[in-house]
Amino acid sequence: MARITFIQNDGTERVVEAEPGMTVMEAAVKNNIPGIAAECGGACACATCHVYVDDAWREATGSPAQMEEDMLDFAFDVRSSSRLSCQIKVTDALDGLVVRIPEKQF
Amino acid sequence: MAEDVIKTDAVIVGAGPVGLFAVFELGLVDIKAHVVDILDRPGGQCAELYPEKPIYDIPGLTVVTGQELTDRLMDQIKPFGAEFHFSQRVESLERLDGGFRLTTDTGTVLECKVVVIAAGGGSFTPKRPPLPGIEQYEGTSVFYSVRKMENFKGRDVLIVGGGDSALDWTLNLAPVAKSLTLLHRRGEFRAAPASVQKMFDLVEKGDISFKLGQVTELHGEGGKLRSVTVKGADGATFEQPTEVMLPFFGLTMKLGPVADWGINLHENLIPVDTAKFETSEKGIFAIGDINTYPGKLKLILSGFHEAALMAQQAYHYVYPDKKLVFQYTTSSTSLQKKLGVK
Numbered sequence: 001m002a003r004i005t006f007i008q009n010d011g012t013e014r015v016v017e018a019e020p021g022m023t024v025m026e027a028a029v030k031n032n033i034p035g036i037a038a039e040c041g042g043a044c045a046c047a048t049c050h051v052y053v054d055d056a057w058r059e060a061t062g063s064p065a066q067m068e069e070d071m072l073d074f075a076f077d078v079r080s081s082s083r084l085s086c087q088i089k090v091t092d093a094l095d096g097l098v099v100r101i102p103e104k105q106f
Numbered sequence: 107m108a109e110d111v112i113k114t115d116a117v118i119v120g121a122g123p124v125g126l127f128a129v130f131e132l133g134l135v136d137i138k139a140h141v142v143d144i145l146d147r148p149g150g151q152c153a154e155l156y157p158e159k160p161i162y163d164i165p166g167l168t169v170v171t172g173q174e175l176t177d178r179l180m181d182q183i184k185p186f187g188a189e190f191h192f193s194q195r196v197e198s199l200e201r202l203d204g205g206f207r208l209t210t211d212t213g214t215v216l217e218c219k220v221v222v223i224a225a226g227g228g229s230f231t232p233k234r235p236p237l238p239g240i241e242q243y244e245g246t247s248v249f250y251s252v253r254k255m256e257n258f259k260g261r262d263v264l265i266v267g268g269g270d271s272a273l274d275w276t277l278n279l280a281p282v283a284k285s286l287t288l289l290h291r292r293g294e295f296r297a298a299p300a301s302v303q304k305m306f307d308l309v310e311k312g313d314i315s316f317k318l319g320q321v322t323e324l325h326g327e328g329g330k331l332r333s334v335t336v337k338g339a340d341g342a343t344f345e346q347p348t349e350v351m352l353p354f355f356g357l358t359m360k361l362g363p364v365a366d367w368g369i370n371l372h373e374n375l376i377p378v379d380t381a382k383f384e385t386s387e388k389g390i391f392a393i394g395d396i397n398t399y400p401g402k403l404k405l406i407l408s409g410f411h412e413a414a415l416m417a418q419q420a421y422h423y424v425y426p427d428k429k430l431v432f433q434y435t436t437s438s439t440s441l442q443k444k445l446g447v448k
Contacts, residue, residue, distance in 0.1 A: 039227065039359060043156040047356065070296040073268045074356035076235055077320065078291050104236035106358060 002095040006033045006051075009103040018090040024099065025049040025086035035101035042086040047074040048105040049085040054098035061088050061097070076106055111215045114140045115424045117208050118188075118222045119196050119364070122150020124394030124409030125224035126179040131417035132222075133186030134433075134441055137424050140216055142191045142208070144229040149176035151226055154357065165407060175406075185446045191216075195229050199367040199390075206389065220420045223369075223376060223385070223392040224409070227359035235266075235353050237324055247331035248324075248351050252279070260284045262347050264334060266321060267354030273297035275352060276305055276314065286314040287346060289336060293318065317346070321353075364396075372398055382419035383412045389423050391416045 018027035028036040037048035068087045118125045121143035152172030160169045194210040205219045232250035263283040268290040276288045295302045308314045323335035370386035375398035394409035421430045442448035
């Protein structure tokens with residue numbers, strides 16, 4: 001089990017528990033975290049589950065694969081910490097992960 | 107004008123898997139259908155969002171990709187000769203005596219006895235960058251597609267994005283615009299490598315500029331854009347003189363004009379009954395992801411079931427004087443004739 005903190009643009013925080021194997025996007029949707037639209041349902045095809053990974057967790061979450069990097073072109077206000085949360089697999093090593101949700105997905 | 111009107115039994119709004127299967131179910135009960143879709147090809151989300159993604163819950167198919175499912179459905183409905191109207195969106199719906207008149211944004215007019223809304227998550231529309239005040243520039247200085255090249259003649263054009271649309275329009279508008287700048291957040295492109303090469307050739311020749319960065323603010327007044335603020339790759343901002351901006355950030359789904367057709371809605375979904383899948387309006391049905399009812403699951407297979415039941419009721423509107431006898435494709439000679447297998 002991994003605990004993930006989602007921080008909204010206004011500073012509101014929510015901590016949810018996620019099973020290893022699911023994605024960070026799935027953890028958000030399952031717990032009704034606002035701001036994660038995930039229109040395509042996790043196919044890396046819409047860029048509406050964009051998050052900023054907290055600096056302390058950048059290494060543990062790794063960097064985006066080619067397909068994800070391409071899809072990030074369709075996100076708004078992309079930063080070096082940008083990831084699509086449907087492409088981050090939850091593992092026990094990510095217990096404590098902190099991600100921030102952009103002001104708007106689009 | 108009257109001769110331009112297409113008359114048919116049913117119009118299906120949406121060519122996703124459920125809209126396609128509706129052609130089949132309507133066809134079995136002798137209802138001819140026309141299908142309208144905003145995309146340029148059949149498949150809806152299956153084609154646009156996950157053509158390569160495997161689907162595991164279509165009965166009888168252990169695994170099938172979105173594109174394969176679309177292809178199979180197109181093959182399955184071939185005997186019914188439905189006509190497709192792609193790259194258009196149904197804008198308006200009017201009630202006629204005993205039917206409906208639908209008009210698309212490209213001017214196609216269809217008259218029918220029943221309307222089947224199989225529009226999924228809504229129609230695919232270009233993403234609007236969440237830049238403050240962007241609405242006031244849309245249609246005058248900000249465009250999400252190019253309808254008339256004229257609009258760009260002699261103007262300072264900024265194209266934003268790194269996909270095929272951004273690159274294609276960069277190449278097409280370069281000779282027309284007064285100045286053209288392509289802005290992209292990184293040095294790599296998802297667009298076709300040949301287009302990227304052509305773009306860099308134009309940059310080399312000094313015909314256009316390519317800059318790294320993302321737009322953060324728009325400046326102008328009265329719907330006329332003057333410049334935009336760009337945050338460059340190094341984090342520093344600069345002003346980019348811009349009269350026309352074309353942002354290409356892909357597509358998103360919006361309910362669109364369906365909301366104005368006088369049908370009851372519930373949280374952007376269309377409530378239906380679970381016997382006929384009819385909306386609050388007689389003769390207008392809603393099937394697939396766009397409808398809602400107690401226990402609704404947004405599954406393709408649910409949409410298939412809904413299409414079958416919808417067709418039974420639609421028959422009564424198209425053939426009010428006839429009685430429908432339920433038949434199986436396995437045993438009915440007349441159904442097999444319609445399918446072209448007998």
